[in-house]
Amino acid sequence: MNLILTGNPNTGKTTIYNLLTKSNEHVGNWHGVTITEKSKQTKHFNVVDLPGLYSLNNIASLEENNAVEYLKKHSEDVILNIVDANNLERNLFLTTQLIQSGYKVCLLVNLTTKKTNKKIDYSKLSQKLNVPVIATNGKNRNELINNLLNLTFNQTKLLRHFVSEEEIYNFVNEIIDYAVTETNKTLAYGLSKLDKLLLNKYLALPIFFALIFAIFYLTFSSVGSYLSDQIRNSILSLCNNSQFLNVYLQNNAPAFYNFVNECLINGVLNVLCFLPQITILNLCLNILEESGYISRLAFLFDDVLSALGLSGKGVFTLLMGIGCSATAITTSANMQNKNSKNKLALLTPNISCSAKLPIYTIIGSAFFGVNNIFIIAGLYLLGLVVLMVQAYIYNKIKPTNETFILEFPPLRVPSFKRVLLNSFKTAINFILKAGSVILLFSCIIWVLQHFTYKFKFTTNINESLLKHISTFLVPIFMPLGFNSWGLVASLISGLVAKEMVISSIGILNGVGIDMLANSLTNSSSAVFFTHKTAIVFLVFCLLYTPCMATYAMQKNMCGRKIALLSMAIQFVTAYVISMLMQTILTLCSFWQGIVALICIFEIILIIRWVLKNKKRCNGNCENCSTCILK
Amino acid sequence: MVIKLSQAIEKKPYIIESVLGTDNISVRLKELGFIKGTIVNVNCFSAKKKSALVCIRGYCLCIKSTALSKVLVKWI
Numbered sequence: 001m002n003l004i005l006t007g008n009p010n011t012g013k014t015t016i017y018n019l020l021t022k023s024n025e026h027v028g029n030w031h032g033v034t035i036t037e038k039s040k041q042t043k044h045f046n047v048v049d050l051p052g053l054y055s056l057n058n059i060a061s062l063e064e065n066n067a068v069e070y071l072k073k074h075s076e077d078v079i080l081n082i083v084d085a086n087n088l089e090r091n092l093f094l095t096t097q098l099i100q101s102g103y104k105v106c107l108l109v110n111l112t113t114k115k116t117n118k119k120i121d122y123s124k125l126s127q128k129l130n131v132p133v134i135a136t137n138g139k140n141r142n143e144l145i146n147n148l149l150n151l152t153f154n155q156t157k158l159l160r161h162f163v164s165e166e167e168i169y170n171f172v173n174e175i176i177d178y179a180v181t182e183t184n185k186t187l188a189y190g191l192s193k194l195d196k197l198l199l200n201k202y203l204a205l206p207i208f209f210a211l212i213f214a215i216f217y218l219t220f221s222s223v224g225s226y227l228s229d230q231i232r233n234s235i236l237s238l239c240n241n242s243q244f245l246n247v248y249l250q251n252n253a254p255a256f257y258n259f260v261n262e263c264l265i266n267g268v269l270n271v272l273c274f275l276p277q278i279t280i281l282n283l284c285l286n287i288l289e290e291s292g293y294i295s296r297l298a299f300l301f302d303d304v305l306s307a308l309g310l311s312g313k314g315v316f317t318l319l320m321g322i323g324c325s326a327t328a329i330t331t332s333a334n335m336q337n338k339n340s341k342n343k344l345a346l347l348t349p350n351i352s353c354s355a356k357l358p359i360y361t362i363i364g365s366a367f368f369g370v371n372n373i374f375i376i377a378g379l380y381l382l383g384l385v386v387l388m389v390q391a392y393i394y395n396k397i398k399p400t401n402e403t404f405i406l407e408f409p410p411l412r413v414p415s416f417k418r419v420l421l422n423s424f425k426t427a428i429n430f431i432l433k434a435g436s437v438i439l440l441f442s443c444i445i446w447v448l449q450h451f452t453y454k455f456k457f458t459t460n461i462n463e464s465l466l467k468h469i470s471t472f473l474v475p476i477f478m479p480l481g482f483n484s485w486g487l488v489a490s491l492i493s494g495l496v497a498k499e500m501v502i503s504s505i506g507i508l509n510g511v512g513i514d515m516l517a518n519s520l521t522n523s524s525s526a527v528f529f530t531h532k533t534a535i536v537f538l539v540f541c542l543l544y545t546p547c548m549a550t551y552a553m554q555k556n557m558c559g560r561k562i563a564l565l566s567m568a569i570q571f572v573t574a575y576v577i578s579m580l581m582q583t584i585l586t587l588c589s590f591w592q593g594i595v596a597l598i599c600i601f602e603i604i605l606i607i608r609w610v611l612k613n614k615k616r617c618n619g620n621c622e623n624c625s626t627c628i629l630k
Numbered sequence: 631m632v633i634k635l636s637q638a639i640e641k642k643p644y645i646i647e648s649v650l651g652t653d654n655i656s657v658r659l660k661e662l663g664f665i666k667g668t669i670v671n672v673n674c675f676s677a678k679k680k681s682a683l684v685c686i687r688g689y690c691l692c693i694k695s696t697a698l699s700k701v702l703v704k705w706i
Contacts, residue, residue, distance in 0.1 A: 054662065093661060405662070
């Protein structure tokens with residue numbers, strides 16, 4: 001039996017799906033977590049989870065379209081319509097439409113454990129709707145399965161036929177009056193006292209920036225940094241004390257020792273040291289997501305994003321981009337039109353993802369010491385500024401008018417179990433990535449570094465294939481100040497995954513994580529920097545062509561053309577900005593350069609303000625906010 | 631009085647008598663219960679009042695006001 005889970009957004013469909021199928025699909029306290037259908041066969045049913053939708057007729061986003069199209073193709077299957085016990089009045093609108101359309105509907109009243117001032121008589125509800133009704137707390141699997149197995153569908157057609165929305169709501173009101181008691185209609189479910197603070201005109205933005213600072217501090221400066229150091233020390237002591245590695249292998253198989261030391265220890269383990277920082281960053285993002293705060297951010301930033309041709313919904317994608325660009329791009333499906341979706345997919349790579357953390361941390365700490373946190377914050381800010389400029393240009397080329405209705409889920413204390421589970425999944429994915437893609441490409445880098453073009457083993461790096469290939473590409477990067485072939489080689493490896501940049505630097509310099517930062521200031525290393533090239537390199541890494549996973553996701557969501565366009569745009573953007581940065585830093589000192597950049601930014605803002613205020617209207621703009629005549 | 635909702639939210643409170651638009655967003659609002667007799671409590675935090683929080687049927691929605699069609703309103 002096919003069991004299709006459907007209902008309004010954020011009613012707990014994926015939670016029920018996970019419960020029925022014993023899966024671990026991503027669950028979040030915001031609208032649009034599920035973007036396409038997913039299914040799993042269990043002992044009793046084939047369970048299908050659909051994206052949330054409000055209505056069968058008026059489709060407002062691509063994810064809703066996916067859900068409605070699926071329902072149309074599977075009209076014979078059983079629909080498990082999940083409704084929120086606290087918001088029956090609105091949820092029953094879709095239920096009425098489903099029953100009226102002739103689907104075999106079973107109503108599942110979810111979230112019954114939450115505090116509510118409503119008491120629902122399920123038998124009366126079933127009697128009025130003429131469909132089976134099941135109540136669940138989303139925890140008792142066996143009870144839910146037994147209830148579903150005992151379902152009988154006698155008559156699911158409604159006796160009345162509704163033409164308008166008003167008629168449906170009158171019918172729903174009748175049901176509520178009959179089946180629900182102790183209803184406090186003035187209760188604004190979804191807004192709490194804390195919301196008044198989080199959405200306060202003056203406090204909202206400072207609270208947001210304080211939260212972001214706290215996340216940065218936890219990740220880069222305190223707990224994250226401490227745990228990374230502990231892992232690094234443990235790995236080093238393990239390697240240094242290994243008799244097998246340092247005595248047996250070194251003496252009996254020097255080539256293999258070289259491979260293990262450079263490829264595995266310097267390449268893969270250098271990256272693995274950043275596991276705590278990446279996990280903490282994702283843990284913080286999961287807490288924000290679970291609490292419902294991201295929906296508040298969508299409201300707060302709607303003004304800014306609508307000026308760029310997006311809507312507040314774009315905040316979900318951009319914030320997820322801090323974790324992983326590839327995952328974030330999947331959430332762009334909740335935009336209303338294809339143009340907005342494509343625009344968001346093109347913009348997301350500008351947000352610095354967690355894979356770039358090792359690059360910032362290692363290079364930043366080598367040159368800026370404890371002030372590194374400000375450099376990292378500056379890079380995130382630069383990514384945001386570039387994103388805004390790109391969005392502004394895209395909007396000028398192809399303007400979009402994204403309408404925006406977003407449900408506010410209630411603020412809640414994040415589920416400890418779910419937050420930990422999601423963070424654990426991120427950590428496992430990172431370890432798997434280090435053990436697969438990064439290991440594979442570390443091996444390729446090592447082979448290219450130790451073999452000549454005649455495929456003979458060599459320890460002389462000047463004869464290596466890698467040097468020949470990279471030297472050929474050096475002229476392209478010379479205007480950026482990247483004169484060393486090692487720098488170019490590490491950038492090329494970053495096209496596969498951004499973690500590879502640090503992994504390949506470790507292999508090329510032939511040092512472990514303890515000496516990596518020091519080797520970067522040594523001019524005899526294959527990869528070395530000056531203060532100036534370090535800044536330009538960090539900026540280039542922030543903005544250049546996204547990794548293969550992001551490309552694949554862009555291709556999947558928006559097509560090959562958009563994905564290739566994104567690669568080209570990101571490379572050109574990174575190249576131009578890095579060259580600008582290199583020129584400014586060559587002409588003046590570091591701090592003079594920073595002041596010059598701020599001045600350029602200020603001048604752009606002033607020019608924009610002057611141009612905006614010069615606008616004159618044609619006399620028909622009754623709501624115009626910038627009109628001088630008015 | 632027939633005005634745009636973007637104007638209505640600037641001078642709260644109003645009772646929304648009916649949504650008159652037939653475009654997508656108006657239909658969506660009607661489906662969300664934004665119909666005659668619904669008291670709408672508006673909190674607007676945005677400086678340019680481009681989006682607003684509107685409480686409908688005991689649930690809060692964030693709506694971009696500039697996108698909204700004409701509504702029939704009664705000022706209270």
